[in-house]
Amino acid sequence: MIVRENENTGELYTLLTGWAFRYRTMSDGRRQIFNFLLPGDFIGLQDQLEEASPHGIEALSAATLCVFPRSRLWDLYRAHPALGFDLTWLSAHEGLIVDENLLSVGQRSAVERIAMLLIHLYKRAESLGLGDAESVPMPLTQQHFADALGLSLVHTNKTLKRLEALGLHTLERGKLKLLNPAAMARLADYHALPLRGRPLI
């Protein structure tokens, strides 16, 4: 547990190693995962100064963080405009990913959603050099897939199995392999978002 919902830590973080996710729980317990966080992602920009954080953040694996006091955020903008610029970049980039998730949840069928999430996470992990030539680590539980995609746990399981049966991927012991990335991309209507020089803060 990195950031608790409706609390304010007064801190910002960069995720240095490990995986995490950002989510929100409704008063009756339903949970929506907004995004998954990988090394290099920044945490806490959405929380406006001094306000309680509208979402929680939990780690999916052992993780290390770089901590910033929120009170010095403004100093940073003044003293290092380039870093401020990078922060806006990071914020906008996370926005793009959330947009993509919204597109999935709003318009894609269950198979398409799962396919999309699998490729998307695969590409992100791969581009960070995680995993080896044929697979990347995948610390999510099926419940996480379900909560990110707005599907029930049962249907998530069945859909995941169906894709495996089609020979599109394997997912075991926390390792994801894409056996037919092209077919999966076609299925998901996936288009890589161009990731030009991503800054690290």
Added chain:
Amino acid sequence: MIVRENENTGELYTLLTGWAFRYRTMSDGRRQIFNFLLPGDFIGLQDQLEEASPHGIEALSAATLCVFPRSRLWDLYRAHPALGFDLTWLSAHEGLIVDENLLSVGQRSAVERIAMLLIHLYKRAESLGLGDAESVPMPLTQQHFADALGLSLVHTNKTLKRLEALGLHTLERGKLKLLNPAAMARLADYHALPLRGRPLI
């Protein structure tokens, strides 16, 4: 049409008057609306420099824009760190709204989604001083509701009617009235996001 999908205008805008929406179309024509834009909202931050915009933006009414050349964005950060700070604020704030939509589309039922969108737009318009004491303008078509909420047009129509029949609101000739805001907020599990001093760029 303000920004075309997959093109790059090299410009940024502030929406000064009027309504607009930000969306993306899949290759088979399905469309997801990410967010609605009201006066004061900034346009174009998500589009990374020089890349084609991953989404389109269209006006819902007559609108006026303030135009910035994208090439001078970096100058602005260097010369006026405070404005850079505000831009990050605006970007993060739009992120919060998109999160909220994702929560709706992922977890809420059709009635809840419609109720949520109605209150949310009502509050935003009201806080900008649009409309009068009892109603705000509402230039959306039912198709816009449907595309924003991930519902079919037909079901959107029926659900909207149902809420009207329950006496929760009226929506005619482009004017929205909330007859029982409390009940509607309860239905939607709505919690206002605190809007502290919003900057205008």
Added chain:
DNA sequence: CGACATGTTGAGATGGATCAACACTTGTGG
């Protein structure tokens, strides 16, 4: 007046939800 966008309504089909088991793994305490 016709053309086109928008709104309305009913009937029937279906993707995904819900309910209910059961299997496997891991950790814990006795």
Added chain:
DNA sequence: CCACAAGTGTTGATCCATCTCAACATGTCG
């Protein structure tokens, strides 16, 4: 070392919220 609980994954049967299809109504604008 075993017994048990808790978390996770798997599978089948049934239900229902929402989708699709198909009309028709209304309004606007040339």
